[in-house]
Amino acid sequence: MSTETTTQSEYINIGQLSSYLGWSPRFIEGLVRGEHLPGLEVQGQCVFRRDDVVDWLEQKIQTLDTARVTELEAKMESSLLADGTFRTTRTDRLTSRLPLKGIALDVPAANKTEVLHAIATTAEATGLLFDREHLLTSLVDRESLCSTAMPGGVALCHPRRPIPSIIERQFLCLVRTSAPVDFGAEDQEGTSLFFLLATPDDRSHLHGLARLARILQGGTLDALKAAATSEDILAALAEAESRIQIKD
Known part of the structure; x- marks a missing residue:
């Protein structure tokens, strides 16, 4: 993980990323260490650019454990259903x-x-x-x-x-x-x-x-x-x- 001085509002912290993806902070920390999930150290805190995380996921989705991919899918589906973007899990296959x-x-x-x-x-x-x-x-x-x-x-x-x-x-x-x-x-x-x-x-x-x-x-x-x-x-x-x- 690299260190950078930047505008804090451009980034989300590990708790926010955990909430967004449906993965535990511990699992995300493991991805940063072992799988090179792109994070930065800003003012002593690990933070992430959402676009960088999406880019990384596009490349690594097939290398992740199926259970983790299922968790990601379920989190996105729950969010899309909650705001009405998706109607039901059946009609939105x-x-x-x-x-x-x-x-x-x-x-x-x-x-x-x-x-x-x-x-x-x-x-x-x-x-x-x-x-x-x-x-x-x-x-x-x-x-x-x-x-x-x-x-x-x-x-x-x-x-x-x-x-x-x-x-x-x-x-x-x-x-x-x-x-x-x-x-x-x-x-x-x-x-x-x-x-x-x-x-x-x-x-x-x-x-x-x-x-x-x-x-x-x-x-x-x-x-x-x-x-x-x-x-x-x-x-x-x-x-x-x-x-x-x-x-x-």
């Missing part, structure tokens, strides 16, 4: 936000640039996106920081920050390429499944990120790679989401 027009299969993309263009085009086809070029620019900016590709041939793509001004509501897209693409995954394997999370705020983004990380466990990735139609894709995701909600 993640798969209910994936329209069939937001699924594009066997897209002939050869590189990262072509993949990002395909994602933006698919998002536009949903009718829920108002500015394709804005989204594309933000996707490129996000990927320039570090790849959103994860082990297993999947990437959880998203804009650099939530984009409430250019979307009608939160939605999800999925692009499957005809062949794996070098997208910068740490395991150095190609990526063929590309999700897009388009959300209006950080809480919805973190909820979707955590929910997707859980849905994609087990045999879900294999089912998505083998699916013949968009309806098959949606059915596989809905079944996986139903399964984890029953466990909860």
Whole structure:
């Protein structure tokens, strides 16, 4: 953890971060020490920039214990239900936000640039996106920081920050390429499944990120790679989401 002199109001302390994420202060302290969760020492106190924490979670969500991911998801869902952003856990399933027009299969993309263009085009086809070029620019900016590709041939793509001004509501897209693409995954394997999370705020983004990380466990990735139609894709995701909600 580094030391910095800055404006205190720019940061939240460990208690506030604990309340926001649904994790204990002790667990967060362990992440700072062992997992390099970005914190700063300001006037002798450990503090965090919320944007830095979100960036870190985007990169590390699949490395966290499933129980911790579930806690994060539950905390975000509780907050979103409390203020009316979500209505019920049933009507606000993640798969209910994936329209069939937001699924594009066997897209002939050869590189990262072509993949990002395909994602933006698919998002536009949903009718829920108002500015394709804005989204594309933000996707490129996000990927320039570090790849959103994860082990297993999947990437959880998203804009650099939530984009409430250019979307009608939160939605999800999925692009499957005809062949794996070098997208910068740490395991150095190609990526063929590309999700897009388009959300209006950080809480919805973190909820979707955590929910997707859980849905994609087990045999879900294999089912998505083998699916013949968009309806098959949606059915596989809905079944996986139903399964984890029953466990909860």
